[in-house]
Amino acid sequence: MLQIKGLNQFYGGSHTLWDIDMQIRRGSRTCLMGRNGMGKTTLLRCVMGLVAARSGEIVFDGRTDLCKLSADQRAGLGIGFVPQGREIFSQLSVEENLRMGLIARRERPADALERVYQTFPVLKQMLRRRGGDLSGGQQQQLAIGRALLLQPSLLILDEPCEGIQPNIVHEIGDLLIRLNAELGLTVLIVEQKLPFARRVASDFCVLDKGRVVAGGAIAGLSEEIVRQHLTV
Numbered sequence: 511m512l513q514i515k516g517l518n519q520f521y522g523g524s525h526t527l528w529d530i531d532m533q534i535r536r537g538s539r540t541c542l543m544g545r546n547g548m549g550k551t552t553l554l555r556c557v558m559g560l561v562a563a564r565s566g567e568i569v570f571d572g573r574t575d576l577c578k579l580s581a582d583q584r585a586g587l588g589i590g591f592v593p594q595g596r597e598i599f600s601q602l603s604v605e606e607n608l609r610m611g612l613i614a615r616r617e618r619p620a621d622a623l624e625r626v627y628q629t630f631p632v633l634k635q636m637l638r639r640r641g642g643d644l645s646g647g648q649q650q651q652l653a654i655g656r657a658l659l660l661q662p663s664l665l666i667l668d669e670p671c672e673g674i675q676p677n678i679v680h681e682i683g684d685l686l687i688r689l690n691a692e693l694g695l696t697v698l699i700v701e702q703k704l705p706f707a708r709r710v711a712s713d714f715c716v717l718d719k720g721r722v723v724a725g726g727a728i729a730g731l732s733e734e735i736v737r738q739h740l741t742v
């Protein structure tokens with residue numbers, strides 16, 4: 511579904527991503543892992559068009575080179591993004607936050623919001639609440655709901671469990687498994703917690719100092735890989 515080929519990225523003179531080759535299989539739940547500062551967020555932001563790649567290709571659905579498209583055009587192709595920190599508008603209501611997700615969309619199916627409420631009944635009960643008054647877990651559901659309004663075929667999430675209580679982390683894991691199974695949504699997620707990755711992911715990819723150093727089916731995430739590239 512998503513093929514990254516020979517991708518290099520620089521912040522000014524600082525070479526951050528080095529010759530990244532990575533495949534996201536359609537229907538997979540891929541966990542992108544790595545210690546802090548290894549380039550995970552930068553790679554997601556390159557895919558979304560929020561930072562520019564210096565060279566390489568990002569092929570979506572076997573045909574479109576995303577590098578030639580704007581961030582809006584990429585979202586329009588069906589790539590949903592839940593950024594690090596969630597980026598909820600704290601002064602706007604839950605409903606207004608959701609409607610922001612529809613602004614980018616030309617046709618706005620009348621049932622788009624209703625579908626999100628079916629997935630997240632708690633949001634329907636909180637429509638008038640301000641985003642800033644929600645708990646971390648509720649804000650994360652709001653951020654995921656907002657991304658789902660565009661009916662993506664690929665959902666990309668950057669550390670969705672950061673700062674969230676363990677029982678809600680478990681629920682988010684269940685939700686991603688359910689969305690993957692029921693909607694056929696392909697999921698690419700940055701997550702550092704090993705138990706979460708082992709429970710939720712079907713595939714993994716490890717970055718170390720801006721390079722891909724390991725990847726494949728999650729069963730292949732060995733203690734040796736963890737020791738060399740993930741433990742601090």
Ligand SMILES: Nc1ncnc2c1ncn2[C@@H]1O[C@H](COP(=O)(O)OP(=O)(O)OP(=O)(O)O)[C@@H](O)[C@H]1O
Pocket residue numbers: 521526544545546547548549550551552553
């Ligand atoms: N806007 C920026 N300008 C310059 N350097 C940056 C910028 N954003 C990130 N970096 C640097 O690029 C490198 C990779 O950062 P990135 O945030 O992609 O890593 P990460 O693996 O997502 O880390 P974390 O787990 O801490 O979020 C780091 O050295 C970081 O300091």
